[in-house]
Amino acid sequence: MTIERIQDLIKFELKTMEWGVTEQFMEIHSPVLFQNSVQIDNVAVTQNKISVFIPVENERFYLVFYIDSDKDQITGISTEPAIEICFKATSAVLSEAELKQYTHLEISESWNKGDIKQSGKTSYTSSGIIIEPNKKPNDFESKLNELISELKKDKGGIEALSKKADGYIQVVMNYHNGNGMIGGPNLNEMNIKDLNDLGLSIDFNFNVSGNLYRS
Known part of the structure; x- marks a missing residue:
């Protein structure tokens, strides 16, 4: 899965907020942006499971999107230290x-x-x-x-x-x-x-x- 596709999935979720946790998070914090897209500090891959670490404005923790590359979809969202x-x-x-x-x-x-x-x-x-x-x-x-x-x-x-x-x-x-x-x-x-x-x-x-x- 390409970085571009990962960014598209995340951008769509941040816009539509299909996951309830996304709406909850965006009410209180904002992800760091870079050139009109979310900044990605790391993409950790384990088999077909992808963890995308996005820094949060003025904070030390991360907003993390979990993606199944085979299904081409987000399977979870959380904050991680x-x-x-x-x-x-x-x-x-x-x-x-x-x-x-x-x-x-x-x-x-x-x-x-x-x-x-x-x-x-x-x-x-x-x-x-x-x-x-x-x-x-x-x-x-x-x-x-x-x-x-x-x-x-x-x-x-x-x-x-x-x-x-x-x-x-x-x-x-x-x-x-x-x-x-x-x-x-x-x-x-x-x-x-x-x-x-x-x-x-x-x-x-x-x-x-x-x-x-x-x-």
């Missing part, structure tokens, strides 16, 4: 360069103790590195599995960072507080086994924002 899942290692003793030496994996972000944070108001109290193989929006299971798969490529290095520094998996999820119920992620048996094999803990940070549904 913006999810950041990364491996993070920090140390008050080791420098940025020393932390990097423990792994050959690509570093997404790094800093030294004393560096000024992006906010410009405070400085880091420890050095750190972050490994985040994919920053595109997707569901929790897919993003976690992708990170674990990346970390397995250097099991020894990751284990060393978890021992020599404070190395762990960090999860930040930004939900839409539409009805006061946000749910939560699930760790399956294989996830738990993989985390144990890598010697890693996992830390969760949940945030909510946005307007409540009116009906």
Whole structure:
């Protein structure tokens, strides 16, 4: 299915609001537009199932359309959290360069103790590195599995960072507080086994924002 066809299906739904959830959502929020069409931040494909992630104006969560490519139709619509899942290692003793030496994996972000944070108001109290193989929006299971798969490529290095520094998996999820119920992620048996094999803990940070549904 082409991006053009996906955009046509979404544009038609936003105009006709055949799904009740579309009307409810459009009463309280607006999708981000780009060149008179909705902006698409990611199209995640699993077999014939497509998840289309559309950013929401002034918010961190996404409006998501689920499409069956075989049937050429929308099969569901919901809001989904913006999810950041990364491996993070920090140390008050080791420098940025020393932390990097423990792994050959690509570093997404790094800093030294004393560096000024992006906010410009405070400085880091420890050095750190972050490994985040994919920053595109997707569901929790897919993003976690992708990170674990990346970390397995250097099991020894990751284990060393978890021992020599404070190395762990960090999860930040930004939900839409539409009805006061946000749910939560699930760790399956294989996830738990993989985390144990890598010697890693996992830390969760949940945030909510946005307007409540009116009906």
